[in-house]
Amino acid sequence: MNELxxxxxxxxxxxxxxGSIYAIGAVGVTLIFSIMRxxxxxxxxxMTFGAFMVLLLAxxxxxxxxxxxxxxxxxxxxxxxxxxxxxxxxxxxxxxKPLRAHGVKPIVLVIGSLGVTLMLQGLIRLFSGTxxxxxxxxxxKEIFRLALPFEGVRAPVVITEPQLWLFVITLAAxxxxxxxxxxxxxxxxxxxxxxxxxxxxxxxINTNTIVAVTWVIAGGLAAIAxxxxxxxxxxxxxxxxxxLLPIFAAAIVGGVGHPFGAVAGGFVVGFAETLAVFNWSxxxxxxxxxxxxxLTQAGNLAFVGTEYKIVVPFFILVVILVWRPTGIFKGKVI
Amino acid sequence: MDTKRADIVAAPSRLPLREMLLFVALLAxxxxxxxxxxxxxxxxxxxxxxxxxxxxxxxxxxxxYAGQFNAGVMGFVxxxxxxxxxxxxxxxxxxxxxxxxxxxxxxxxxxxxxILVVLGATRLDRIGVPKRLRTIIAVVLGVVLYLVxxxxxxxxxxxxxxxxxxxxxxxxxxxVGWIVGGALAGAVGFFIGRVCLGLRSDYLAIATLGxxxxxxxxxxxxxxxxxxxxxxSPLPWPVPGPAEVGFTLARAMYLSVTAVMIAVIxxxxxxxxxxxxxxxxxxxxxxxxxxxxxxxxxxxxxxxxFVLGCILMGIGGAALGSFNSMFDPQGYLPLNHTFLVLVMVxxxxxxxxxxxxxxxxxxxIIWIMSEPLALFLMELAVAFGEGAFGWEAxxxxxxxxxxxRVFVIGLLITLVLRFAPKGLLPEKVKHVA
Numbered sequence: 001m002n003e004l005x006x007x008x009x010x011x012x013x014x015x016x017x018x019g020s021i022y023a024i025g026a027v028g029v030t031l032i033f034s035i036m037r038x039x040x041x042x043x044x045x046x047m048t049f050g051a052f053m054v055l056l057l058a059x060x061x062x063x064x065x066x067x068x069x070x071x072x073x074x075x076x077x078x079x080x081x082x083x084x085x086x087x088x089x090x091x092x093x094x095x096x097k098p099l100r101a102h103g104v105k106p107i108v109l110v111i112g113s114l115g116v117t118l119m120l121q122g123l124i125r126l127f128s129g130t131x132x133x134x135x136x137x138x139x140x141k142e143i144f145r146l147a148l149p150f151e152g153v154r155a156p157v158v159i160t161e162p163q164l165w166l167f168v169i170t171l172a173a174x175x176x177x178x179x180x181x182x183x184x185x186x187x188x189x190x191x192x193x194x195x196x197x198x199x200x201x202x203x204x205i206n207t208n209t210i211v212a213v214t215w216v217i218a219g220g221l222a223a224i225a226x227x228x229x230x231x232x233x234x235x236x237x238x239x240x241x242x243x244l245l246p247i248f249a250a251a252i253v254g255g256v257g258h259p260f261g262a263v264a265g266g267f268v269v270g271f272a273e274t275l276a277v278f279n280w281s282x283x284x285x286x287x288x289x290x291x292x293x294x295l296t297q298a299g300n301l302a303f304v305g306t307e308y309k310i311v312v313p314f315f316i317l318v319v320i321l322v323w324r325p326t327g328i329f330k331g332k333v334i
Numbered sequence: 335m336d337t338k339r340a341d342i343v344a345a346p347s348r349l350p351l352r353e354m355l356l357f358v359a360l361l362a363x364x365x366x367x368x369x370x371x372x373x374x375x376x377x378x379x380x381x382x383x384x385x386x387x388x389x390x391x392x393x394x395x396x397x398x399y400a401g402q403f404n405a406g407v408m409g410f411v412x413x414x415x416x417x418x419x420x421x422x423x424x425x426x427x428x429x430x431x432x433x434x435x436x437x438x439x440x441x442x443x444x445x446x447x448x449i450l451v452v453l454g455a456t457r458l459d460r461i462g463v464p465k466r467l468r469t470i471i472a473v474v475l476g477v478v479l480y481l482v483x484x485x486x487x488x489x490x491x492x493x494x495x496x497x498x499x500x501x502x503x504x505x506x507x508x509x510v511g512w513i514v515g516g517a518l519a520g521a522v523g524f525f526i527g528r529v530c531l532g533l534r535s536d537y538l539a540i541a542t543l544g545x546x547x548x549x550x551x552x553x554x555x556x557x558x559x560x561x562x563x564x565x566x567s568p569l570p571w572p573v574p575g576p577a578e579v580g581f582t583l584a585r586a587m588y589l590s591v592t593a594v595m596i597a598v599i600x601x602x603x604x605x606x607x608x609x610x611x612x613x614x615x616x617x618x619x620x621x622x623x624x625x626x627x628x629x630x631x632x633x634x635x636x637x638x639x640f641v642l643g644c645i646l647m648g649i650g651g652a653a654l655g656s657f658n659s660m661f662d663p664q665g666y667l668p669l670n671h672t673f674l675v676l677v678m679v680x681x682x683x684x685x686x687x688x689x690x691x692x693x694x695x696x697x698x699i700i701w702i703m704s705e706p707l708a709l710f711l712m713e714l715a716v717a718f719g720e721g722a723f724g725w726e727a728x729x730x731x732x733x734x735x736x737x738x739r740v741f742v743i744g745l746l747i748t749l750v751l752r753f754a755p756k757g758l759l760p761e762k763v764k765h766v767a
Contacts, residue, residue: 033536038536039536039537039539039540041405041539041543095748095752098752099751099752102755104751104755105401105535106534106535106536107401107403107535107536107539108751108755110403110535110536110539111403111676111680111747111751112747112748112751112752114405114673114676114744114747115743115744115745115746115747115748115751116744116748117744118669118673118740118741118743118744118747119740119741119744119745119748120744121737121740121741121744122737122738122739122740122741122742122743122744123741125734125737125740126734126737126738126741129733129734130733130734130737241547241668242547244540244543245540245543245544245547248540249540252537252540301481301485303480303481303484305555307551307554307555308548308551308552308555310544310547310548310551311548311551313544314541314544314545314548317540317541317544318529318541321529321530321533321537321541322529325533325537
């Protein structure tokens, strides 16, 4: 049973955590992809920016959380979301909109977003330094240890406070987005524009507003994802580069343009990563006596070492591009 | 039809004033650097700029000729550097004298056999196995064989690491490593291109970004092959080294080697550009549908040009790696080896080989000179801040100042795309009325 607890800790919980973060990031990427038709490479850095804003605010108001009994970072998250949304709209106005107005190919926008990536990265590192720092400025990270009520189980299931918040906020964000896209007028207009921008414009939808709303949503979600990731581990200015590939893989797996596909894709990629680096020989240990010797002797049955984690999203990306380039939910943009 | 059809590429009829002005300015800048920094330093800068020019030529045919955006130049550069290292450094007797080469060969044979078995399993439907069953068999076989082979492989590589350090080199002439480096990069490019080139161009950017990180991770963590973070040095040069003839002369000789390479590549590319093949490539770039309607095999041509560009990047990376005389997988950074090359190409003029070479040399000079400049400006800002506001500067100011260059490169990319999308020396395409 201890092995099962180990499995829950290392795969179920870790996979859900990475999966949720990839899911929130991929939703933003997929929305931008479907409205503006380009792969937004600066998304990872918008996540870092959101987390950095939270770090700054939490350093300025360390006591903000105690009034509500939650970490200060969470109380300040909405402010950081607004700031990141503002940044996203500003970046669009300053860099992407003129390019769009020139009628360039989408790939030029991709290169432009790479330029924006570098600018954001440079700015964040200029102000934060290159080291890591914790978002828990003044309060403590709670760790819950749940002992399972079975005989012979010694190891508890470990889950931390930010991870619980992560699940709650992910769920809230996804449900909220669902109602926004299906019930509200703006959400419907967004879906119309993603289906057919010309027709949407002809039927009186203000495409500029839709673009701005998309950036606001994408920026807000990016701030959530970045902050929750930094709460779970630590804040580092170069978080983003390692997030880009999994997030794009998740968006493509889910079918580009499908927010729910992106959520599913995020969990697929997140769980694939944790399952691939999990050492499966641990699970074989209880059956040591009944298995042939060569199988139990194998010390390390992990598919890839943790240092090669980045291979997993790439492998998924290649498989999905070969096997089904539209993604599992039949995305619109190919 | 006795009148010769006008070529759609403009003939250089006018005096190329713009080119001449820009190159004279560049020459003045180079001479200025020589005057200020001394011969050895400036020659080193020029050699590196020449290697970057080869990389930029590789990217300009991908982006400028064919409109494919490769966001993972770094990976191909690293492959070239690895190949230059592996073929040129001396043989490691501690490895070849033991039974380890046989063990390694056995595992590699297993690997090939496993791949063949899995490939065979994917063809099982030809002999009447239902397709669904075939897929299940192939996947299960793949997973099991992968685990078996990778465990055997880990055992052997651990042995190599503990007993011989790493497998050493092959002790061959440097040129062999450069050529194989190009071939390796081309092979990886072929794989990526096969997967992505039929799809939207964004997917190629995502995939190349990923493969570059994977190549770097592999080279960094395969201590048995590359000594990983311990780095390998010195790498031999194709010309007499600094120890024999002095820094300036050795570097100058290296520079002439790279200059000859650039001249050959430039000549071949210009020929290809003006040939029917080049016209076809540009036709596909400018209007894919009409090119397809003319019966051109678009995906095949795209694959050709992508692989060609990757080969050039591999060769350039190998030349750069040999010149650095040290193989350090951690030294390969997206900023220095992907985005810098991108700036060179889009600033110089995508699709214009001369413009690309100009861009490479000019941007590299700016890049090298910006380091002391950034540090100086940062110190100035700190002194001002301390004097005026009593602000206490953080201690790691040096590393932060260098981050300002990241910002500048990003700003440069966005500004060039916005205000000079065709670069300083635009590609010359005459429109036939």
